[in-house]
Amino acid sequence: MRRSRDRARRSWRIARALLSSQYATMLEYRAEIALWALAGVLPLIMLGVWQGSGAGVAAGLSPQALGRYFLAAFVVRQFTVVWLIHVFEEDALQGKLSPQLLQPLHPLWRYLASHLAEQATRLPFVLVMLALVALWQPGILPMPGPGRLLLAVLAIAAAFALRFILHIILTMACFWTERAAALDRLLLIPYLFLSGLVAPLSTFPPSVRALAEATPFPSMLAFPAALLAGEPVNVAAGFAGIGAWCALLLPIALLLWRAGIRRYAALGA
Amino acid sequence: MVRANRRSRLQRYRRTLLRFWGTALAAELEYGANALVELLAVLGNLAGSLFVLSLLYGNGRSLGGWSWDAALVVLGLYTLLDGFTSCLLQPNLSKIVGHVQNGTLDFVLLKPIDSQFWLSARQVSPWGLPGVLAGLVLIAIGLANATPPIGWRDPIALLQPLGLGFTLLLCAAAILYSLWFLMAGLSIWFVKVWNATEVLRTTLVAGRYPVSAYPPALRLLFTFVLPVAFLTTVPAEALLGRASTGWVAGSLLAAVLSLIFSRVFWRRALRHYTSASS
Numbered sequence: 001m002r003r004s005r006d007r008a009r010r011s012w013r014i015a016r017a018l019l020s021s022q023y024a025t026m027l028e029y030r031a032e033i034a035l036w037a038l039a040g041v042l043p044l045i046m047l048g049v050w051q052g053s054g055a056g057v058a059a060g061l062s063p064q065a066l067g068r069y070f071l072a073a074f075v076v077r078q079f080t081v082v083w084l085i086h087v088f089e090e091d092a093l094q095g096k097l098s099p100q101l102l103q104p105l106h107p108l109w110r111y112l113a114s115h116l117a118e119q120a121t122r123l124p125f126v127l128v129m130l131a132l133v134a135l136w137q138p139g140i141l142p143m144p145g146p147g148r149l150l151l152a153v154l155a156i157a158a159a160f161a162l163r164f165i166l167h168i169i170l171t172m173a174c175f176w177t178e179r180a181a182a183l184d185r186l187l188l189i190p191y192l193f194l195s196g197l198v199a200p201l202s203t204f205p206p207s208v209r210a211l212a213e214a215t216p217f218p219s220m221l222a223f224p225a226a227l228l229a230g231e232p233v234n235v236a237a238g239f240a241g242i243g244a245w246c247a248l249l250l251p252i253a254l255l256l257w258r259a260g261i262r263r264y265a266a267l268g269a
Numbered sequence: 270m271v272r273a274n275r276r277s278r279l280q281r282y283r284r285t286l287l288r289f290w291g292t293a294l295a296a297e298l299e300y301g302a303n304a305l306v307e308l309l310a311v312l313g314n315l316a317g318s319l320f321v322l323s324l325l326y327g328n329g330r331s332l333g334g335w336s337w338d339a340a341l342v343v344l345g346l347y348t349l350l351d352g353f354t355s356c357l358l359q360p361n362l363s364k365i366v367g368h369v370q371n372g373t374l375d376f377v378l379l380k381p382i383d384s385q386f387w388l389s390a391r392q393v394s395p396w397g398l399p400g401v402l403a404g405l406v407l408i409a410i411g412l413a414n415a416t417p418p419i420g421w422r423d424p425i426a427l428l429q430p431l432g433l434g435f436t437l438l439l440c441a442a443a444i445l446y447s448l449w450f451l452m453a454g455l456s457i458w459f460v461k462v463w464n465a466t467e468v469l470r471t472t473l474v475a476g477r478y479p480v481s482a483y484p485p486a487l488r489l490l491f492t493f494v495l496p497v498a499f500l501t502t503v504p505a506e507a508l509l510g511r512a513s514t515g516w517v518a519g520s521l522l523a524a525v526l527s528l529i530f531s532r533v534f535w536r537r538a539l540r541h542y543t544s545a546s547s
Contacts, residue, residue: 031459039468045475048483053325053332136486179300185310193317203324 018110022117030121037125040081043074044133046198047140059203065231067140069200071133072152072228076221077197078126079119080160084111085171089181092174092264101261108257112164119160142229151235155224158242163220165246168253175260190215196222216245285382290393293360297394307355307396311348311403318344318477333481338414339509340479345407346438346501347477350445352400354470358446360392362453363466369456374542385535389450408508415509434508437517440524441500445473447527448496450535457538476501499523 026033047070050056056066088111091097100107134141144152170187173180192198195217201209212218223238297303322344326337335343365388368374378384452465472495475483480491480498491497499520506512 035465035468039471041472042474045472045487048475048487049325049332049478051484052482054330055325055327058328058330177302179303182303182306186306186313189310189313189317193320198317199321199324208320 014105014109015113018113019117022110022114023120026114026117026121033118033121034125036081037078037122037129040074040078041129043070043077043197046070050199055203056200059200061200061202064139065229066200067137068142068229069225069231071130071140072142072225073197073221075126075130075228076156076159076224078122079156080163080220080224081118082115082160082163082167084115084164084167085174085184086181087111087114088171089174089179093178097264108168115160115164144228144230148227148230152224152228155227155238155242158239158246159220159224162216162242162246162249165249165253166216169249169256172253172256172260175263191217191220194218195220196225216241216249219245282382282386286390289391293392294395297396303396308399311352311399315348315403315407318348322478333479333483335479335481336415338411339505341411342408342415342505342508343479343501344477345404345409345411346441346505347404348400348407349404349438350441350476350500352397352402352404353442354445354449355397355400356394357390357392357397358449359397359466359470360394361389362449364388364392365453366456366465369542378539384539385450385532389446412508430508430510430512433512433517434504437499437504437507437512437520440520441504443524444496444499444527447531450531454531454535454538457542473497473500479505496523 047067050066050070051063056063061069088097091100097107100110130141166187170183171180173183194212194215196212201212201218201222204212219238219241223233223241226233227235227238322332322337322340325332326340331337332340365374368377368388377387380387448469449466452469455465475487475491475495476497480488480502483491488498492499503512503516503520506516
């Protein structure tokens with residue numbers, strides 16, 4: 001009993017130290033993070049295209065619903081960005097991973113903390129961009145009630161967790177090849193076109209939609225975005241989908257990590 | 270005497286460029302698996318873009334007054350320019366930031382060659398070629414099916430839109446280069462902004478669609494602030510044989526001005542540069 005409490009206290013201390021130190025680092029890079037936030041404007045560009053075309057109305061989406069959806073997709077995208085493979089590749093190649101392996105803490109926690117800290121740094125910039133869009137087209141700002149908002153935040157966090165796990169699997173390629181970061185480009189393609197980032201899933205032809213929904217990508221974006229936009233959505237099924245994908249991918253990720261670490265040690269250089 | 274001097278200088282730059290690219294290619298070809306990744310990325314992106322375009326065009330709709338085939342030419346030009354970016358701009362200009370951060374820019378400045386030339390042309394990557402090729406194929410398909418049909422029977426009449434389109438494509442490349450160089454060069458002032466070029470790349474995605482597809486406010490933005498219109502829409506119109514004098518003149522002017530501006534900008538940046546230690 002006492003032991004488990006000590007353990008919980010220790011974990012809490014570590015988490016707090018990690019998060020606060022990572023947050024301080026990220027604040028140093030706030031100019032860059034502002035640019036990253038700006039780089040997430042793709043849903044807003046797509047909103048421009050969709051509003052100019054009759055395709056949204058043909059699929060039963062009013063201009064306002066279209067606007068809300070893409071704005072919500074913009075917010076979800078901002079807080080589910082994962083750049084693990086790029087930093088990990090550098091750390092593995094330059095040997096910065098070695099001292100981390102000596103610490104009594106799984107190195108992946110550190111990367112997770114820096115992602116969370118980056119999101120906290122990103123928040124004010126996203127709010128400013130949302131305010132600008134609201135000035136331009138006041139009608140399209142999603143206004144979920146407090147319950148919906150809480151659910152949407154939870155869904156975004158769950159979607160981020162799923163993306164992070166998927167990226168761990170991809171990142172483990174760093175142990176086998178020197179230029180693994182190129183793989184990120186490949187993973188980005190199905191995410192871009194099947195998640196609902198560039199087109200709402202309801203505009204897809206039924207067969208393509210079924211195909212997309214068989215992949216984890218819509219859970220990463222379309223589901224949280226629909227929640228945030230206030231569309232009617234099956235909440236339980238959405239969360240269950242994310243949970244199932246996490247349960248499937250996490251063991252694979254951990255297994256690959258073990259195999260990769262053994263290889264890293266074997267390289268020894 | 271002056272002319273001979275200039276010619277020998279030009280030859281020196283040409284020889285250096287060949288050496289640069291020879292060594293860069295040799296280094297890149299060490300990573301053969303990248304070719305497969307790039308090929309898959311280009312094909313995947315193309316399939317996705319065509320899919321989204323087909324969603325927008327379903328049931329006989331049109332986009333900003335552009336027919337499907339005309340929009341294919343725009344998408345082809347975008348793919349082509351994206352390939353050009355992967356070949357030349359990205360491998361070179363994304364490294365400027367690293368040079369500033371690590372202080373290795375000093376070594377570049379000490380070399381007996383123009384520093385802007387070195388920074389812009391030192392590397393070349395073959396992995397953008399699939400994009401260039403796919404873009405050319407898309408443009409050809411779009412042009413072949415476009416209405417009014419391009420007169421294939423009459424090569425002389427064909428020469429004019431193709432020539433003008435090619436010229437405007439060169440202008441687009443010049444504008445794109447200047448934008449990239451500007452974003453990368455800003456790192457001299459803001460050392461910690463190392464991803465500015467990636468931001469540029471993601472916002473230029475707007476060039477996949479003709480600029481008239483956007484609402485008026487964005488159209489202005491994409492013409493005067495972020496000149497996406499000159500990158501894909503204007504060359505596409507020329508290729509389709511419906512170029513307007515105003516846009517062509519604007520494109521030429523924008524290209525010349527942006528090149529001059531990049532030069533002036535680099536001079537100022539170097540005056541401001543105080544090396545890594547200070």
